[in-house]
Amino acid sequence: MLQAANLSIGYEHRRVASGIDLAVARGEVLCLLGPNGAGKTTLFKTLLGLIPPQAGAVTIDGRPIVSLARAELARSMAYVPQAQVMEFAYTVLDLVLMGRTAHLGPFSAPGPRDRARAHVALADLGIADLAGAEANRISGGQRQLCLVARALAQDAPLLVMDEPTASLDLGNRLLVLERVRTLRAQGYGIVFSTHDPDQARELATRVAVIADGRLAAYGLPDETLTGPTLSAVYGVAVAIERTESGRHVVVPRASGTSP
Amino acid sequence: MLPNSAGCSVALARTDAHRTAVVLIALAVILLAALLLASAFGPYPLAPGQVATAIATRLFGATQSGPIDTILFQIRLPRVLAAALVGAALAAAGASYQTLFRNPLVSPDILGVSAGAGFGAVLGILLSLPVLAIQALGFITGLATVVVVYGLARALRSQNEILVLVLAGIVVGSLAGAGISLVKILADPYNQLPAITFWLLGSLAGIKVSDVQAVAPLVILGLVPLGLLRWRIGVLSLGDDEAKALGVNVRFVRGVVIASATLITATAVSVSGVIGWIGLVIPHMARLLVGPRFDRVLPASVLMGAAFLVLIDTVARTAARIEIPLGLLTAVLGAPVFVWLLARGRRSWS
Numbered sequence: 001m002l003q004a005a006n007l008s009i010g011y012e013h014r015r016v017a018s019g020i021d022l023a024v025a026r027g028e029v030l031c032l033l034g035p036n037g038a039g040k041t042t043l044f045k046t047l048l049g050l051i052p053p054q055a056g057a058v059t060i061d062g063r064p065i066v067s068l069a070r071a072e073l074a075r076s077m078a079y080v081p082q083a084q085v086m087e088f089a090y091t092v093l094d095l096v097l098m099g100r101t102a103h104l105g106p107f108s109a110p111g112p113r114d115r116a117r118a119h120v121a122l123a124d125l126g127i128a129d130l131a132g133a134e135a136n137r138i139s140g141g142q143r144q145l146c147l148v149a150r151a152l153a154q155d156a157p158l159l160v161m162d163e164p165t166a167s168l169d170l171g172n173r174l175l176v177l178e179r180v181r182t183l184r185a186q187g188y189g190i191v192f193s194t195h196d197p198d199q200a201r202e203l204a205t206r207v208a209v210i211a212d213g214r215l216a217a218y219g220l221p222d223e224t225l226t227g228p229t230l231s232a233v234y235g236v237a238v239a240i241e242r243t244e245s246g247r248h249v250v251v252p253r254a255s256g257t258s259p
Numbered sequence: 260m261l262p263n264s265a266g267c268s269v270a271l272a273r274t275d276a277h278r279t280a281v282v283l284i285a286l287a288v289i290l291l292a293a294l295l296l297a298s299a300f301g302p303y304p305l306a307p308g309q310v311a312t313a314i315a316t317r318l319f320g321a322t323q324s325g326p327i328d329t330i331l332f333q334i335r336l337p338r339v340l341a342a343a344l345v346g347a348a349l350a351a352a353g354a355s356y357q358t359l360f361r362n363p364l365v366s367p368d369i370l371g372v373s374a375g376a377g378f379g380a381v382l383g384i385l386l387s388l389p390v391l392a393i394q395a396l397g398f399i400t401g402l403a404t405v406v407v408v409y410g411l412a413r414a415l416r417s418q419n420e421i422l423v424l425v426l427a428g429i430v431v432g433s434l435a436g437a438g439i440s441l442v443k444i445l446a447d448p449y450n451q452l453p454a455i456t457f458w459l460l461g462s463l464a465g466i467k468v469s470d471v472q473a474v475a476p477l478v479i480l481g482l483v484p485l486g487l488l489r490w491r492i493g494v495l496s497l498g499d500d501e502a503k504a505l506g507v508n509v510r511f512v513r514g515v516v517i518a519s520a521t522l523i524t525a526t527a528v529s530v531s532g533v534i535g536w537i538g539l540v541i542p543h544m545a546r547l548l549v550g551p552r553f554d555r556v557l558p559a560s561v562l563m564g565a566a567f568l569v570l571i572d573t574v575a576r577t578a579a580r581i582e583i584p585l586g587l588l589t590a591v592l593g594a595p596v597f598v599w600l601l602a603r604g605r606r607s608w609s
Contacts, residue, residue, distance in 0.1 A: 011418075050500050074506030081501055087361045088496055088551035091275075098494050102506030109490040109554045132275075154505070 001025045002047065002077065002158050002189060007056035009039060009046045015054060016042045017213045024189045024206070026157055029180070031204035031221075032193040035234055038210050040193050044162055047191065049073055060158070074102035078151035080161040083143035085136050092138070092146045093131040096121055099153030114153075121152040125179055141172025148179060159183065160191045165199065177203060197225045197250045209233055227253070279549045286548075286562035290343070293566040297339045297573040303330055338466045341474060341530060342572040343565040345463070346537060348478045348527040350564025351557060352520040353538025354545065355485055358496045358553045359516050360421060367524040367538035369425060370517070371432030375404025376528040378435040381442045381455045390465070394473075394529045400435075401525030407431055409517065420499070460584030461534035463572050474530050481523035484515050485557060492516055493553030534585045536593025537564055543600050 001023060008018035016039035024030040034040045045051045047058055049065040057064045060076045068076070078099070099121070100114040110118075122128045125145045130138060135146055144164050151159050161180070165173040180203060184190055194200055200207050200221060207224040209217040211233040217224040227239045230250060237253040298310045305327060313331050352367035360369065368374065379400025383393030411427040412420065439459070446452045485492065491512050495502045502509050524538075545559035568585070571592070575583045 045500070048500075048504055050503055070503060070508050071506035074504060077504075079501065079504035081504075086497070087363065088358075088546075090551055093275075094550075094552055098497065098505055101491065101494050104490065106491070107487040 001061055002191070003059045003062075004047065005056050005059070007043075007046065007058065008054040009042045009051075010054050011042070011051065015213070017210055017215070018055065020056070020208075020210070020215050022206075022208050022215070022218060024158065024191055026187050026189045027184060028205040029184050029190045029192055029203050031200035031207045032191060032210065033195070033197060033200055033207065033225075033233075034210035034216075038212070040210060041162070043210060044160065044191075044193065048077065048079055048160055071102040074154060074156065076156050077158040077160060078154040078156040080144075080147050080151045080159060080164055082162055082164070082166060083140060083147055089134050089136055091131070092122070092127070092133050092135050092149075093118060095135050095146055096131075096150045096153050099150035102154060117155070118149070118153045121149040122146075124152060125149050139172060141168050141175050144168065144172070144176055145179060148176075148183075152183075157187075158189045158191070161193070163193050163195065165194065165196070197230060198248075201225050201248055222248075225250075275550075279555050282548050283555075283558055283562065286559060286566070290562050290566040290569070293569045294339055294343065297342070297569045298331060298335050300573050300577050301330070301335055302577075305331070333468065337468045337471045338463050338572065338576075339569055340471050341463050341466045342568045344471070344474055344478050345527040345531045345534065346541075346564040346566070346568025346571075347561040348481070348523040348564075349534065349537040350541035350545075350560040350567075351482055351485060352524045352527075354542035354553070354556050354560040355492065355516050355520045356538075357542055358492055358556070359513060359520075360425065361496050361498065363543065364539070366535070367520060368432070368533075370408050370428035370521065371404045371435060372401045372521050372524045373528050373533050374432040374435035374439070376401030376525050377459060377533055378404075378438040378442070380458055380529065380532070381439050381446075384451055384454050384458065385442050385446050387451075391469075394470075397529035398525050401528055402521060404431055404435060405517065405521040405525075457584060458532040460586035461532040461589075462575070462582060462584055463531050464576070464582050466530070470530055474526055477526040478523050481519040481526070482561065484519045488512055488515055489554035489557055496551075496553065531585065534568070534589055536589040536597075537568060540593045540596050540600075541567060544596075 003023040004020050007020040008015060009020065010016040020043065022030065032040055032043065042051070046053050049058070049068070052066060057066075059065065060068070060073075065073055093115070096118040097110045097114060100110045100117060103114070104110060119128065119131065122131055125148055127142060127145050127149065130142060130146065135143060138146070148159075148161075148164070164180070165176050168176060177199065180190065180192065184205075192203065204221050206219065207217070207221050208215055209224055209229065216233050217229050225240070230238050231253070238250050239253040240248050241251050242248055295307050295310055299305045299307045303326075309327060310331060313327055317328075317332065349367055353365070356365045356367060356369050357363050376397040380393050380397035382400075383396040388396065408424065408427045408431045411431065412424040415423050415427070417423040443452060443455055446455055491507050494505055494507050495509065495512060495516075497505070499509050527534075541564045542556060542560045545556045545563055549555040549559045571585060571588050575585050575588055
């Protein structure tokens with residue numbers, strides 16, 4: 001279980017947010033929301049151990065992550081960054097194989113067993129046929145799935161995903177979300193940042209909203225993603241409406257109506 | 260459908276690794292052929308068979324003292340082996356830095372090592388030091404330059420460590436360049452200046468057995484850590500955050516790459532002078548053959564760099580009545596090749 005207790009985050013002389021308490025267990029999806037610049041990325045980097053916490057602690061199964069070696073941490077928690085075009089033309093398989101790094105000896109390169117694991121990860125996400133393709137020449141959604149496959153190949157029970165659906169078209173977005181749901185069902189613990197409250201409501205078992213240097217809301221989706229909270233956090237008047245199919249969606253509130 | 264396509268891609272990966280092995284073996288054969296050919300060529304031509312026989316005889320313990328042995332073991336082989344070592348060193352350093360800095364346009368002198376070593380060496384020429392001292396001074400100032408660059412980057416403490424490192428390299432490198440210009444102005448224009456100019460263009464003329472004995476261990480000492488950490492160095496090309504999240508101790512691996520690449524570049528430059536283009540172009544050619552994975556690019560670059568400089572140096576000493584500076588030849592060949600690489604118009608470098 002990934003846990004943050006009374007966490008303060010920031011860079012050397014600048015505090016971004018403080019008093020953050022949250023937890024993700026296996027089979028849970030924690031969605032992280034917040035306005036641009038509120039500190040989602042800083043929180044992500046702190047959770048991943050890329051920058052040290054200013055106060056408080058991040059622990060995995062009770063052990064502070066600052067006490068873990070990089071490889072040990074990587075075997076507990078995998079990072080899925082936003083897919084970008086890379087400088088070098090790696091194949092999808094090469095990229096996924098890099099997920100095996102934490103399981104290799106310091107002087108080793110991946111062997112047949114690692115390649116087999118990589119192929120299983122690709123097959124799990126339904127992109128086995130892309131193994132030989134150049135990662136820069138597949139669609140954005142496929143590239144994002146390729147990074148998810150890399151995280152699966154890492155064999156870590158926790159997945160930390162940085163806006164994996166940002167900059168994806170509708171089809172690719174739904175594809176990625178579908179896979180994330182499957183992973184949750186398979187028992188992965190997932191931290192997932194997004195700008196879309198509706199996506200969070202569909203996917204999350206728990207939601208954390210970071211704003212104004214603190215955790216503005218934390219709890220079940222229906223408790224946190226309310227009209228007043230979202231209006232206050234994003235500074236625009238919104239309301240939650242129920243569609244005919246029973247789903248809740250965030251809509252702009254016409255001036256003059258109450259939340 | 261799924262198992263089938265998975266099986267298909269497993270086969271694909273196997274052919275991929277197979278292909279790499281075939282390419283590396285072919286490059287090794289080409290290097291051996293280049294070594295043999297280069298040893299045969301010269302003012303006193305030998306047949307490749309004679310060369311092979313003489314080497315085999317020497318390898319099995321017998322020493323002869325004919326003219327062939329003198330030419331081969333005192334003059335030609337040291338120079339050919341030095342060319343192979345310097346070519347391998349520059350190409351390996353270039354491949355490492357290109358991966359580390361995630362920039363295919365980077366060459367081994369990115370952190371100012373060539374300029375630093377150049378400054379030390381021309382200073383040695385100005386002071387009329389013996390050749391060995393000139394080489395030692397070049398080696399030491401080359402290393403010292405990178406230490407200063409690294410220290411400066413650490414002292415500036417920026418979020419973007421790589422950018423500060425490269426900028427510090429440019430700053431310190433251009434200072435060393437200014438030092439070289441100053442030495443040129445102060446130098447005796449009839450004796451020292453031509454020597455300085457020739458040195459700055461790179462040459463392996465006058466290489467002795469002792470040079471090879473001094474250079475070989477240092478180049479190997481630098482290549483071994485790069486070889487051992489080949490996979491993790493490749494992962495660094497994804498950027499610091501991703502590499503850390505994948506379990507790489509980024510600071511350690513980066514330190515090893517910089518120390519190793521600096522060691523082999525400073526060693527190469529101190530014995531051969533400044534030879535451009537090899538460290539830039541050879542890794543690109545290697546990527547064309549074996550793809551972008553560093554664990555494949557490194558051995559391919561070492562073999563290609565060695566073979567390339569052995570052949571170039573053979574041209575340098577046999578094509579004209581005077582020695583042609585190596586830097587001129589590598590530029591004449593490297594520039595068009597690089598333009599061709601650019602013209603392939605790929606967004607990403609394969």
